[in-house]
Amino acid sequence: MTxxxxxxxxxxxxxxxxxxxxxxxxxxxxxxxxxxxRELATVGDELTCSQFELPVTKSTTTHHFRxxxxxxxxxxxxxxxxxxxxxxxxxxxxxxxxxLDALLGAADRQAVRLG
Amino acid sequence: MTxxxxxxxxxxxxxxxxxxxxxxxxxxxxxxxxxxxRELATVGDELTCSQFELPVTKSTTTHHFRxxxxxxxxxxxxxxxxxxxxxxxxxxxxxxxxxLDALLGAADRQAVRLG
DNA sequence: ACCGTAATACGATGGCTATCGTACGAGTCG
DNA sequence: CGACTCGTACGATAGCCATCGTATTACGGT
Numbered sequence: 001m002t003x004x005x006x007x008x009x010x011x012x013x014x015x016x017x018x019x020x021x022x023x024x025x026x027x028x029x030x031x032x033x034x035x036x037x038r039e040l041a042t043v044g045d046e047l048t049c050s051q052f053e054l055p056v057t058k059s060t061t062t063h064h065f066r067x068x069x070x071x072x073x074x075x076x077x078x079x080x081x082x083x084x085x086x087x088x089x090x091x092x093x094x095x096x097x098x099x100l101d102a103l104l105g106a107a108d109r110q111a112v113r114l115g
Numbered sequence: 116m117t118x119x120x121x122x123x124x125x126x127x128x129x130x131x132x133x134x135x136x137x138x139x140x141x142x143x144x145x146x147x148x149x150x151x152x153r154e155l156a157t158v159g160d161e162l163t164c165s166q167f168e169l170p171v172t173k174s175t176t177t178h179h180f181r182x183x184x185x186x187x188x189x190x191x192x193x194x195x196x197x198x199x200x201x202x203x204x205x206x207x208x209x210x211x212x213x214x215l216d217a218l219l220g221a222a223d224r225q226a227v228r229l230g
Numbered sequence: 231a232c233c234g235t236a237a238t239a240c241g242a243t244g245g246c247t248a249t250c251g252t253a254c255g256a257g258t259c260g
Numbered sequence: 261c262g263a264c265t266c267g268t269a270c271g272a273t274a275g276c277c278a279t280c281g282t283a284t285t286a287c288g289g290t
Contacts, residue, residue, distance in 0.1 A: 021225050022144050025218075029141035030248080050266065060249055062268060067247090081257060083267070095228075096221035098213070103140075106211035110136050113210075145278080165236065175279050177238060182277090193286095198237070232290085239284070246277075254269075260262085 011069060011076050016091045019072035024092075027071035032056065033064050034107060037073060037087065041104050046077075046084035126184060126191050131206045134187035139207075142186035147171065148179050149222055152188060152202065156219050161192075161199035 028034050032054060039052060054061055065085060068074045075086045092100045143149050147169060154167060169176055180200060183189040190201045207215045 017228070021221050022146055022149065025140045026144035029137050029144055031137055034137065034140075056248085057250060058267070059251075063248070096217070096224060099217045099221045102211070102214045102217035106136050106214045109211060113132070163236085171278085172280060173237070174281075178278070237286085242280085247275085249273085258265080
């Protein structure tokens with residue numbers, strides 16, 4: 001199941017111990033979603049969906065954020081009027097120590113390598 | 116039919132600098148293929164396809180090995196009569212330092228956690 | 231040469247998924 | 261209220277993919 005809904009506009013997230021490695025890897029295997037996660041990691045803070053410049057429509061963007069959320073990679077919270085997206089770094093680091101950093105490092109390295 | 120075979124039986128592998136992170140993650144996001152890679156890592160040596168006990172048919176096994184090979188995760192070589200499968204740990208470590216170990220560690224940790 | 235084993239190729243199929251367009255709901259600001 | 265923005269929901273579509281069964285090829289032993 002998912003975390004309890006406090007507000008009427010809460011979105012379903014997997015609890016920490018419900019996060020599985022395979023869905024996480026699948027979520028990150030899409031270039032668009034990997035770009036989102038990299039952006040979140042470099043900013044180190046929460047961002048709204050519209051702050052990302054992705055070459056896809058809003059519908060597709062929503063889809064990608066949902067995949068990331070359901071895999072447990074990001075957290076989506078309504079903070080006042082805006083919907084903020086943040087990396088679940090604490091949970092991921094607890095479950096899979098060093099994995100997120102290794103993945104981000106690998107992505108950075110590849111970005112440099114490919115120019 | 117593909118390009119002319121130098122030997123009668125050699126398989127196409129991506130060169131080291133052709134390996135991309137996304138296909139690697141996609142390859143490892145399948146439970147069957149992750150199990151294969153984990154087995155290869157624990158054995159630390161090359162294995163034939165038939166040495167794996169997977170709950171799928173031979174056709175499907177061949178498919179999974181091909182996905183892993185084309186992503187650059189494993190190397191498949193005909194050594195005499197047997198077809199040996201080995202992890203491309205050297206190439207992966209060079210391209211993405213620490214990633215493979217982090218992934219294997221995460222998989223181990225999840226296996227322990229789920230019993 | 232013949233047989234058995236190992237692995238691939240090919241074709242089929244059902245399911246997943248990335249993408250889009252349009253329509254809708256929630257919230258802000260005039 | 262009305263208009264505008266942001267994000268979601270739904271339906272559709274095309275492509276990919278995990279799986280299977282069967283036929284076929286490659287090689288070693290008898």
